[in-house]
Amino acid sequence: MSSEAIGSATKPRDALAHVNAASWGKGLNILARITRMNFRHPWQVTFAIGSTIIAATLQLSIPQLLGRAVDQAQSVFAGGAAGAVAEQALWTSALLLLAVSTLRGLFTMSQNYFAEAVGHHIGYELRLACYEKIQRLSFSFHDQVHSGDLITIGMLDLEGVRMYFSTGLVRAVLLFMLIGIGAYLLLSTDLVLGLLALSFVPFVAWRSSVTQLTLRATWLDLQERLSVLSRVMEENLGGIRVVRAFASQAYEMLKFDRASKNALDLAHERVNIRVRNTSAMTFSFFFSMGLVLLFGGRKVMAGEISVGTLATFLTFMTILQMPVRQIGLMVNSFARASTCGSRLFGLLDMEVAIKDAPDAKPLEIENGTLRFEDVSFAYPMAAERPILRNVSFEARKGETIGIVGPPGSGKSTIAHLIPRFYDVTGGRITLDGQDIRDVTLGSLRKAVAVVQQDAFLFTTTIENNIAYGDPWAHEQRIERASGYAQLHNYVLGLPAGYKTVVGERGVSLSGGQRQRLTIARTMMLRPSVIIFDDSTAAIDAATEQRIRSAMRQFAKDRVTIIIAHRLSSLMHADQILFVENGEIVERGTHEDLLAKGGRYKALYDLQVRPGDEVLNEYGEAG
Amino acid sequence: MAQGHAGELEAERNDVRDDGRRPPRAVVGSHRIEEEMFGRAFDKNIVKRIWAFVKPYRAKVYVAVAAVLIFTATQLVIPLIIRYAIDHGMALGGIDLLPLFIACGAFLLAILINYAASYTQETVVGKVAENVLFDIRRAMFGHLQRVSLSFMDKTEVGRLMSRLQGDVNSMQEFLETCVLSVGDIALLFGIVVVMLWLDFRLGLLTLSVLPVLFIVRLFWLPRARNAFMAAHETNSVANGALAEAIHGVRAVQSMDRQQVNFVLYDDKAHANLKTHLTAARYAQVMVPIVDTLTGIAMAVVIVVGGSMVVNASLDIGVMVAFLFYIQRFFDPIRSLTLQYSVMQRAMASGKRLTDVLDVKVDVQDKPDAKVLSPDMDGSVEFKDVTFGYNPKHPVLKNVSFRVNPGETVALVGPTGSGKSSAMALVHRFYDVQQGQVLVGGHDVRDLTQESLGRQIAMVLQEPFLFTGTVFENIRYHMTDATREQVIEAAKAVGAHDFIMTLAGGYDAMLEERGGNLSLGQRQLISFARALVADAKILVLDEATANIDSYTEMLIQKALVKLLEGRTGLVIAHRLATIRGADRIIVLQNGQLIETGNHDQLMARGGLYSKLYNLNYASFDDIPEEELQASAQSGSTT
Numbered sequence A: 001m002s003s004e005a006i007g008s009a010t011k012p013r014d015a016l017a018h019v020n021a022a023s024w025g026k027g028l029n030i031l032a033r034i035t036r037m038n039f040r041h042p043w044q045v046t047f048a049i050g051s052t053i054i055a056a057t058l059q060l061s062i063p064q065l066l067g068r069a070v071d072q073a074q075s076v077f078a079g080g081a082a083g084a085v086a087e088q089a090l091w092t093s094a095l096l097l098l099a100v101s102t103l104r105g106l107f108t109m110s111q112n113y114f115a116e117a118v119g120h121h122i123g124y125e126l127r128l129a130c131y132e133k134i135q136r137l138s139f140s141f142h143d144q145v146h147s148g149d150l151i152t153i154g155m156l157d158l159e160g161v162r163m164y165f166s167t168g169l170v171r172a173v174l175l176f177m178l179i180g181i182g183a184y185l186l187l188s189t190d191l192v193l194g195l196l197a198l199s200f201v202p203f204v205a206w207r208s209s210v211t212q213l214t215l216r217a218t219w220l221d222l223q224e225r226l227s228v229l230s231r232v233m234e235e236n237l238g239g240i241r242v243v244r245a246f247a248s249q250a251y252e253m254l255k256f257d258r259a260s261k262n263a264l265d266l267a268h269e270r271v272n273i274r275v276r277n278t279s280a281m282t283f284s285f286f287f288s289m290g291l292v293l294l295f296g297g298r299k300v301m302a303g304e305i306s307v308g309t310l311a312t313f314l315t316f317m318t319i320l321q322m323p324v325r326q327i328g329l330m331v332n333s334f335a336r337a338s339t340c341g342s343r344l345f346g347l348l349d350m351e352v353a354i355k356d357a358p359d360a361k362p363l364e365i366e367n368g369t370l371r372f373e374d375v376s377f378a379y380p381m382a383a384e385r386p387i388l389r390n391v392s393f394e395a396r397k398g399e400t401i402g403i404v405g406p407p408g409s410g411k412s413t414i415a416h417l418i419p420r421f422y423d424v425t426g427g428r429i430t431l432d433g434q435d436i437r438d439v440t441l442g443s444l445r446k447a448v449a450v451v452q453q454d455a456f457l458f459t460t461t462i463e464n465n466i467a468y469g470d471p472w473a474h475e476q477r478i479e480r481a482s483g484y485a486q487l488h489n490y491v492l493g494l495p496a497g498y499k500t501v502v503g504e505r506g507v508s509l510s511g512g513q514r515q516r517l518t519i520a521r522t523m524m525l526r527p528s529v530i531i532f533d534d535s536t537a538a539i540d541a542a543t544e545q546r547i548r549s550a551m552r553q554f555a556k557d558r559v560t561i562i563i564a565h566r567l568s569s570l571m572h573a574d575q576i577l578f579v580e581n582g583e584i585v586e587r588g589t590h591e592d593l594l595a596k597g598g599r600y601k602a603l604y605d606l607q608v609r610p611g612d613e614v615l616n617e618y619g620e621a622g
Numbered sequence B: 001m002a003q004g005h006a007g008e009l010e011a012e013r014n015d016v017r018d019d020g021r022r023p024p025r026a027v028v029g030s031h032r033i034e035e036e037m038f039g040r041a042f043d044k045n046i047v048k049r050i051w052a053f054v055k056p057y058r059a060k061v062y063v064a065v066a067a068v069l070i071f072t073a074t075q076l077v078i079p080l081i082i083r084y085a086i087d088h089g090m091a092l093g094g095i096d097l098l099p100l101f102i103a104c105g106a107f108l109l110a111i112l113i114n115y116a117a118s119y120t121q122e123t124v125v126g127k128v129a130e131n132v133l134f135d136i137r138r139a140m141f142g143h144l145q146r147v148s149l150s151f152m153d154k155t156e157v158g159r160l161m162s163r164l165q166g167d168v169n170s171m172q173e174f175l176e177t178c179v180l181s182v183g184d185i186a187l188l189f190g191i192v193v194v195m196l197w198l199d200f201r202l203g204l205l206t207l208s209v210l211p212v213l214f215i216v217r218l219f220w221l222p223r224a225r226n227a228f229m230a231a232h233e234t235n236s237v238a239n240g241a242l243a244e245a246i247h248g249v250r251a252v253q254s255m256d257r258q259q260v261n262f263v264l265y266d267d268k269a270h271a272n273l274k275t276h277l278t279a280a281r282y283a284q285v286m287v288p289i290v291d292t293l294t295g296i297a298m299a300v301v302i303v304v305g306g307s308m309v310v311n312a313s314l315d316i317g318v319m320v321a322f323l324f325y326i327q328r329f330f331d332p333i334r335s336l337t338l339q340y341s342v343m344q345r346a347m348a349s350g351k352r353l354t355d356v357l358d359v360k361v362d363v364q365d366k367p368d369a370k371v372l373s374p375d376m377d378g379s380v381e382f383k384d385v386t387f388g389y390n391p392k393h394p395v396l397k398n399v400s401f402r403v404n405p406g407e408t409v410a411l412v413g414p415t416g417s418g419k420s421s422a423m424a425l426v427h428r429f430y431d432v433q434q435g436q437v438l439v440g441g442h443d444v445r446d447l448t449q450e451s452l453g454r455q456i457a458m459v460l461q462e463p464f465l466f467t468g469t470v471f472e473n474i475r476y477h478m479t480d481a482t483r484e485q486v487i488e489a490a491k492a493v494g495a496h497d498f499i500m501t502l503a504g505g506y507d508a509m510l511e512e513r514g515g516n517l518s519l520g521q522r523q524l525i526s527f528a529r530a531l532v533a534d535a536k537i538l539v540l541d542e543a544t545a546n547i548d549s550y551t552e553m554l555i556q557k558a559l560v561k562l563l564e565g566r567t568g569l570v571i572a573h574r575l576a577t578i579r580g581a582d583r584i585i586v587l588q589n590g591q592l593i594e595t596g597n598h599d600q601l602m603a604r605g606g607l608y609s610k611l612y613n614l615n616y617a618s619f620d621d622i623p624e625e626e627l628q629a630s631a632q633s634g635s636t637t
């Protein structure tokens, strides 16, 4: 259940509590859950439903009043009673009608307003819950779920659940009142005419429900096709440089057209379904009206009913027309709420794989010693494929560990395990003897900072990006961090300086500038373990040297892990690990490893000794 | 632009909460405020632009308008028929059924026509609107394929996506609304005319409530519109923040920003709640007003009409018809005001769409552009090239060099010195401000971009993979490439082995942007993609930066054969990568400062030799002074 994940968060305005309290039991059906959430706002719900009942009653009395007035006018006309009495009767009817209309208006307003208010409050609570959950769900979840799908849940599905109260529940009450009481009144006035007047109801109700359900099903399908389309567009725009570099615009248009046509065909089909239905419904409605006119007319002629009664019938029918059609919308709203709800709650109830243990304590750092003890790991989505096997090493405060190895050997994975982006599947990782799974996640992540290989920059100013992990930081500290990362001079050269907006994946920065920004952002934290995951690959050696020398001070009281392919980045490390296929195959200092003459030495030779002889030497060997 | 941001930033600073919980520098969601939500209800230019998209379907639109008018007419006629039936066919004790039958026959006819008209109108409008929507989207998407990269650099993908989705959808809404409005206006006029025709005095009296409604609406509209606008805006702000949280979730978690972001997001969500409640209040306040006015109109008919009936100056049927009309009468007014704001919103959307459609295509084929033939020699030449993303700040200054056919030339230099930019120019992602870039002896501006692109394959500094299988990613647009070719390319870059370990091998699905691969693996795949493209010129921008030297060496060996006779342009910071290059060009601050082969440059003792030495110098080899100097240069204030 979601509660423990959310439990540790601040709970602004107590909104989350409502969501949580309503999220009991998976077996209970979703509509009940949404309904329960709605009833967490008892006053508003009561007002909404109370107003609905009153408004419906008032509305139903309008045709009666109208019919009475017509009768009054006609009976006076026909019977020739005294003018003054007739006038008075008309005045009474008119004023009554006015009062009823006004009151109906007021209660409808209150009905709509409170129904919307409940919906918006639910929407607010769900938004927060969603945001909270998405922020907390671990990397393995985000690896598997396309961001577009999450956005759909957080926007469209949430809407569906939010609208349930006003378009589903309240409307159900309204329709029940109008149709039920309306039918009763009609039938009790004149059975035959009543039956005729209501003859369209079952047909329309059935048609409209069936249609809406069909539309609903095709809606999901359409959503699916549209999301394919938007993925095509989004990836095209995000990877526009690749598209341009390969001059593959024509190919991309083809992809677009295919996805687009797919969606358009279905959209057309939906128009057909919808129109066929609405036209038929209107027709059947008018048809029963014609029947009422025909038979009612004969009854009037036969003196069985008055013209006023006929007018009442006809007015009733116009009043009933809308609600009957809306039965379909109501059914749709229920269907929508349950599909959307199942996805939304599926997300909210998702187990957070990585969370605080029940008795987690804050991490206490004294010496700041990091230990890997026989760590094994496989990514949850490919559990059969071990990525790390029996990795062990130790690093003390002030020490630097260098990690090298071929692509895909598991270096970044090692970096991801320390802040618990993923949990180890075997062995353990400790910081000062405390298993990182036994301490609170917040304290651990404060103590471990990673400069990620593939960094995400936020669309905001350079300043805000640097201060992302410490938004309270003083300007000077930001500038200092940026100075360490050798970014300061560059930023000063920009027209807007630190207020320059960068964004997305930082396209308008060069590769090295982006990496330096990421380094600066990490330097703002005060971690005990800092990991540079291949974060100087796009930086030239001279600049890197400067960064390293600036960091000398910084590195003194923490553990530094450097993952790099350029050996000059890590040859000064206290211990170098050569990782291959998830195993440490060589370890030692630079000198040890050179003396050993293994894999590491080969790398070194390739990088340092220019000339073809090395190429040939190793080329043959490899 | 910068001005605006700075202003906003100040505003945020002042918003620090008393309890100090609000961090001064933190924001969630995009920094920029969404553009104008509502435009003028009618903007001729925009309508003209939109009309251009509707034009292909204009015959259908005319049919739809005709159908909507017919539909309205039948709606008007029905109460008249009822009136006729009441007045002529229902005499008490009457025996002549003919008038009633006539009335019912007419009624049947009317509803059949009504059925046909509504069917036609809705189908035609629905489909045309969908078609137009897709057409506009296609036009925009197509245009975005051509606009210059400098526009794409500045514009967030999310923003463009909201153009391609939200704004396009509101165009669809607009078209449907337009046709409906025609019907509504016709209905309104029709009702007025019929009422006045039925009984001029009573009609006039009943209609006297209209001005009241108009005046009320006049006061209501601007306020309501602001409220709706605010609701709309807070909604997109909150959604933007959510999208950011989704895309940036890894960065958020690794910097432990969840709590702060949550508090900030709560503000946005709460603002959203508040504005929506206000908007709901504005929307609903009209309900009792309209209902009261309806009540008044009905009361007038009852009192005045009733007494007219009593005086025998009005048929009872007319009175019933009046009561019918009154109930229908406010509907078009209500929907017209709604449609008014739809139109305004559509105009604003239309404006944003035309803005995108009007983005100038700076980099465009000349009318007489030549096709670069695949047999060209593959030489690349920069002649006095000066280029800047912002012309005032050139990032390349007077750069000249030539790469002979079949040569491999390396570009090196400090970060930000303009290497990637120079490569972008070879491909004509941007146009130079001065000088010339020649490929195969032709100025790139004289060639078609398509043919130029076919002859240049690039491995970009940042690998980008598409959702899909490994195979599709490597093959990319070369749809006629065989599986063997793909596998061969993968083997050449050393990707074959790891691909085979993936569940499904070449048919393994890659997650979003290849997230289930390591960065180096992604780079290898994008490298393989460039090989499959089979171009004369290969540009490798840090193609092996995230790959170890040993693997790199294997790739280099494998490439020797593949690249025979091709021209190579290589960028690398790890200088060992480029040791095989025929020539090395050293850039600094956008200027070409050295050129020559490795030995010549080492002998010169310039920047290259310094960089090269640093490349394998250990940390402690650097003289202390230099460290001091560099620490200072990094943090001068």
Ligand SMILES: Nc1ncnc2c1ncn2[C@@H]1O[C@H](COP(=O)(O)OP(=O)(O)OP(=O)(O)O)[C@@H](O)[C@H]1O
Binding pocket: A507, A508, A509, A510, A511, A512, A513, A538, A539, A540, B153, B389, B390, B395, B413, B414, B415, B416, B417, B418, B419, B420, B421, B422, B461
């Ligand atoms: N799309 C862009 N829009 C505006 N400015 C840009 C853009 N791309 C790069 N720049 C700027 O142009 C300059 C040169 O960038 P370029 O990417 O060519 O550098 P580089 O030599 O490739 O550096 P690196 O080694 O770090 O990748 C930098 O100052 C960068 O900020």
Ligand SMILES: Nc1ncnc2c1ncn2[C@@H]1O[C@H](COP(=O)(O)OP(=O)(O)OP(=O)(O)O)[C@@H](O)[C@H]1O
Binding pocket: A143, A379, A381, A382, A387, A405, A406, A407, A408, A409, A410, A411, A412, A413, A414, A453, A534, B498, B515, B516, B517, B518, B519, B520, B521, B546, B547
């Ligand atoms: N999120 C993921 N889900 C599943 N498998 C993954 C995921 N991330 C990485 N892998 C796989 O795990 C292995 C190790 O990846 P890792 O990112 O640790 O490599 P690396 O050593 O950092 O490589 P590089 O030098 O290319 O960055 C690779 O085979 C990769 O395909």
Ligand SMILES: [Mg+2]
Binding pocket: A411, A412, A413, A453, A533, A534, B518, B519, B520
């Ligand atoms: Mg990695």
Ligand SMILES: [Mg+2]
Binding pocket: A510, A511, A512, B419, B420, B421, B461, B541
């Ligand atoms: Mg670059």
